[in-house]
Amino acid sequence: MxxxxxxxxxxxxxxxxxxxxxxxxxxxxxxxxxxxxxxxxxxxxxxxxxxxxxxxxxxxxxxxxxxxxxxxxxxxxxxxxxxxxxxxxxxxxxxxxxxxxxxPKQLRHEHEVSVKKRIHSFYVDERALQQGYDEVEIMAKDSMRAPAVSQVFKYINETKESGLKTRGLYLEGHFGTGKTFLMCYLLHELAKEGYSGVIVYMPEFVEDLKSMLQDSQKLKETTEVMKQADLLIFDDIGAENLNPWVRDHVMGSILNYRMNRKPTFYTSNYSLSVLEKHLSFTSKDGEELHKGQRLMDRIAPFVDVVTVRGTNKRGRD
Known part of the structure; x- marks a missing residue:
């Protein structure tokens, strides 16, 4: 050496x-x-x-x-x-x-990571949250859903300009018309503005809640995340196999906390009136109209209904 x-x-x-x-x-x-x-x-x-x-x-x-x-x-x-x-x-x-x-590429990457951290998904395909979005493509993909797209865009722009609202949106329409996609777009756009968001696929969420009966801490943490998020989306509400405990103690608690505080959003194949009938019936206790109405009193007054029309695009490229 x-x-x-x-x-x-x-x-x-x-x-x-x-x-x-x-x-x-x-x-x-x-x-x-x-x-x-x-x-x-x-x-x-x-x-x-x-x-x-x-x-x-x-x-x-x-x-x-x-x-x-x-x-x-x-x-x-x-x-x-x-x-x-x-x-x-x-x-x-x-x-x-x-x-x-x-x-600039590193800054853009850091921004994308921070956006993803603001979004929490329960049982929703992560690809729906991670794919790129193009406003022109969204608007042009199906002319039949253009009015609904315009309403969602309007909501996003008004929130960016004036801040978080207390009213959400209720997207109703047939299978495969892009309701979940539009809600993921809304979540992604407002996450870029600094808002936190949660999206929940209702059928699987309700099934998983049954296992949480034995884990009170996990149940508390899960419901607290949904209560505190700036934006909460219940995806495909009405497709779940409801039971009284989920309806009255979980959903009721979450919505009771959020109403007049933070916006809650929904996608459903049902209209609000049909959803009320669904919420009034459980596999255990049968029909309980007053309990369905009680939950609807925490949903219907706090949303603007958006009808999403179009052709079924599931399974298509």
Whole structure:
């Protein structure tokens, strides 16, 4: 192994010194460095030489960013970031100070991650929440559902402009007309504005609640998430096999807390009047009209009904 003295003697080698001077001269002639000098005329050549390693990193990062292969294959030393140089007066004169700054792709990725963290899904296909959305495509996909799409867009825009409302939406319509998709779009758009959201697929949620009878802590945590979320969506309400405990103690508790506080949204194949009949009947106690009405009193007054028309798109590309 070479000693420190040998290494130092190599650095003093005229050939190595000449090579170093050539590299320095080439770096000082880089367009990015010349532009830096124009913006900071106080910089002298010795200041640049002293900060040569920072200049080298700055130029190399900039070159790699100009030919970006994508965030996942970022070749920079700190993936998703690039070197930014500033000039600060430290001591007797100006010095180059380097900062690692996130690139636009990294910022977009961080924003997408933060949006996903605001959305909690119970039994809803995650692909419905993660796929890209295009407003033009949503509007043009089926002209029959255009009025419903316009109402959803209007709700989103009004919330962005004026803040969270206490009224939600009730999307009613036949199978496969895109009700869940529209609600996922609403959730995604408002999550980008900083709102938290929960979407619950009712048939599976009700079945899973039966197992929570033996786990009171999990039940409490689950219902608390639904109570506190800025936006709560009950997807496919009316398709579940209801029992009195779920209706009166779980659904009733959640909706009682949210009404006049935060908006709740629904998708259903039923109209509100038919849903009331569904909520009045349970497999255990049969028909209980007053209990169905009690729950409907926490739903109907707090939603605007949106009828979603269109053709069944399930199973289609």
């Amino acid at each position: 070479e000693s420190l003295g040998e290494l130092l003697s190599q650095i003093k080698n005229p050939q190595l010194r000449r090579r170093s001077e050539e590299l320095n001269a080439r770096m000082l002639n880089e367009p990015l460095v010349r532009d830096l000098c124009i913006r900071h005329p106080e910089l002298q050549e010795e200041d640049l030489i002293r900060g040569m390693a920072k200049l080298y990193q700055y130029v190399n990062d900039s070159r790699r960013c100009a030919n970006c292969p994508g965030l996942e294959r970022c070749p920079n030393d700190f993936p998703g970031h690039f070197t930014k140089l500033t000039v600060e007066r430290i001591g007797a004169g100006p010095q180059l100070v380097d900062h690692q700054v996130p690139c």
